[in-house]
Amino acid sequence: MRASHKFKVYEFADEAMSDAPSVSRDEVRADICRRLDPFRTDARPITGATVITKDLNIDSLAVMDMVMELEDTYDISIPLNVVAEIHTVDELTDTVLKIRGER
Amino acid sequence: MGLFDRHAQLLDFYRGVQASGADPIGVTMERVLSPTEAIINGKRTLLVGTNNYFGLTFDPACIEAAVEATKAEGTGTTGSRILNGSYTDHTDLERELADFYGMKHCMVFTTGYQANLGLISTLVGEGDYLIIDADSHASIYDACKQTQATIIRFKHNDPASLEARLRRLDKEKGNKLVVVEGIYSMLGDTAPLKEFVAVTKRHGAYIMVDEAHSLGALGEHGRGLVEEVGVLDEVDFVVGTFSKTLGAIGGFAVSNHDGFDVLRLATRAYMFTASLPPSIVASVRAALRVVRARPELKTKLWANVATLYDGLAAAGFTLGPQHGPVVAVQLPDLPTAIALWRALLDEGVYVNIAGLQATPGGVPLMRCSLSAAHSKAQLEQVVDTFVRLGTSFGLLKPLKRAAVG
Numbered sequence: 345m346r347a348s349h350k351f352k353v354y355e356f357a358d359e360a361m362s363d364a365p366s367v368s369r370d371e372v373r374a375d376i377c378r379r380l381d382p383f384r385t386d387a388r389p390i391t392g393a394t395v396i397t398k399d400l401n402i403d404s405l406a407v408m409d410m411v412m413e414l415e416d417t418y419d420i421s422i423p424l425n426v427v428a429e430i431h432t433v434d435e436l437t438d439t440v441l442k443i444r445g446e447r
Numbered sequence: 448m449g450l451f452d453r454h455a456q457l458l459d460f461y462r463g464v465q466a467s468g469a470d471p472i473g474v475t476m477e478r479v480l481s482p483t484e485a486i487i488n489g490k491r492t493l494l495v496g497t498n499n500y501f502g503l504t505f506d507p508a509c510i511e512a513a514v515e516a517t518k519a520e521g522t523g524t525t526g527s528r529i530l531n532g533s534y535t536d537h538t539d540l541e542r543e544l545a546d547f548y549g550m551k552h553c554m555v556f557t558t559g560y561q562a563n564l565g566l567i568s569t570l571v572g573e574g575d576y577l578i579i580d581a582d583s584h585a586s587i588y589d590a591c592k593q594t595q596a597t598i599i600r601f602k603h604n605d606p607a608s609l610e611a612r613l614r615r616l617d618k619e620k621g622n623k624l625v626v627v628e629g630i631y632s633m634l635g636d637t638a639p640l641k642e643f644v645a646v647t648k649r650h651g652a653y654i655m656v657d658e659a660h661s662l663g664a665l666g667e668h669g670r671g672l673v674e675e676v677g678v679l680d681e682v683d684f685v686v687g688t689f690s691k692t693l694g695a696i697g698g699f700a701v702s703n704h705d706g707f708d709v710l711r712l713a714t715r716a717y718m719f720t721a722s723l724p725p726s727i728v729a730s731v732r733a734a735l736r737v738v739r740a741r742p743e744l745k746t747k748l749w750a751n752v753a754t755l756y757d758g759l760a761a762a763g764f765t766l767g768p769q770h771g772p773v774v775a776v777q778l779p780d781l782p783t784a785i786a787l788w789r790a791l792l793d794e795g796v797y798v799n800i801a802g803l804q805a806t807p808g809g810v811p812l813m814r815c816s817l818s819a820a821h822s823k824a825q826l827e828q829v830v831d832t833f834v835r836l837g838t839s840f841g842l843l844k845p846l847k848r849a850a851v852g
Contacts, residue, residue: 403809411600412581412600412602412608415599416608419615421597421616423597424591
């Protein structure tokens with residue numbers, strides 16, 4: 345689930361695609377919250393309802409960079425066009441799960 | 448909410464910059480003296496941030512060509528090429544550029560920004576995929592907003608990251624266009640283009656290379672990174688600008704693909720804007736002849752790059768990853784960058800401050816760009832000024848004894 349994981353996926357492409365372990369909604373949400381933690385503006389923890397670009401001190405570039413990491417972790421494509429429509433952590437979580445399910 | 452309120456935060460931010468005593472966007476060159484000097488704030492100032500890589504803005508042949516063309520054909524075309532028609536000079540320039548790259552087709556645009564905006568957004572549409580480097584220029588990002596294609600970003604200069612993304616799209620039927628740049632405009636780093644081309648071909652995608660900052664600077668004949676790494680005949684599109692090495696303004700795209708010319712009927716950024724004026728077309732044609740005839744300018748440019756880059760590196764500044772016509776000094780935070788920028792200008796050195804807009808990794812930069820027209824003495828003065836100010840700002844990292852300058 346960390347950065348090194350993407351190389352594993354990259355090297356064993358086909359196997360990784362078919363054998364990808366399933367992840368739960370809670371796991372994906374926790375992963376996203378962890379990635380967003382450095383951008384908190386106060387002591388309040390990040391939750392599913394956190395509005396990413398409003399409640400956090402994060403610019404659109406950093407959001408796009410995080411999305412790139414999520415793409416590699418979950419071996420999915422998350423188009424920028426889709427990112428533009430996402431507001432909350434839960435929406436991003438559901439997007440990851442939805443795209444993973446379609447794969 | 449008023450019309451301008453959505454930009455209130457931006458205005459507050461910039462007022463904060465101004466309050467700190469610097470106005471980077473408000474710089475006026477009261478008089479430009481040469482490719483390397485101007486009067487700014489009443490003071491003779493060294494220009495080290497104007498992308499004037501070959502110093503051709505004052506080339507006698509280019510100036511003469513522009514003057515003659517103005518006298519012969521007038522100051523402007525007053526319309527677009529699809530309505531007002533092309534001047535012979537436009538089509539001659541397109542033929543010469545196609546010939547320069549050894550490609551069949553060329554389209555000339557009124558700016559480099561429009562070349563990227565128009566071409567990229569027209570080449571791909573609904574159902575297609577546009578795969579771009581994360582550090583792409585604003586013109587490439589803006590093209591993304593003008594197309595219905597699906598946009599995917601890969602890690603800057605990382606062929607494995609590109610390959611992972613193309614692999615995930617292998618089953619998709621749409622066309623895939625990969626867009627990269629020869630030299631990146633902020634850090635001056637070069638793309639691993641040979642690897643990018645190989646990955647792109649392996650996955651049946653198209654590749655476009657923006658050589659805005661590498662035309663003239665790279666390749667035996669100055670054709671850019673595509674020539675430098677020997678992939679000119681493998682890339683699908685090369686785009687570039689006339690506003691840097693060629694010393695004027697305008698953009699172009701070349702390609703070997705049959706059918707390329709249909710873009711003249713479909714590219715709105717080409718169709719619905721006035722074409723380049725005769726003076727510009729003439730000076731660009733003259734500049735292209737200079738690039739071909741005087742390879743020593745490239746040699747001089749890179750010698751100047753070495754003087755500045757190595758001088759700053761030896762002093763302990765943190766720079767971009769490699770020599771390039773752009774040399775970027777990385778700074779710890781924006782207030783420091785603003786203060787240093789202002790101090791440099793007060794000392795008669797004009798560079799760009801990058802950080803008011805996005806920079807790679809959000810790191811503020813003093814962005815310097817070199818010119819073949821710089822003298823070694825001028826650049827040594829720039830290094831001295833940087834070192835003096837860098838010392839007083841506490842910016843120089845201690846060098847290890849073993850480190851070589």
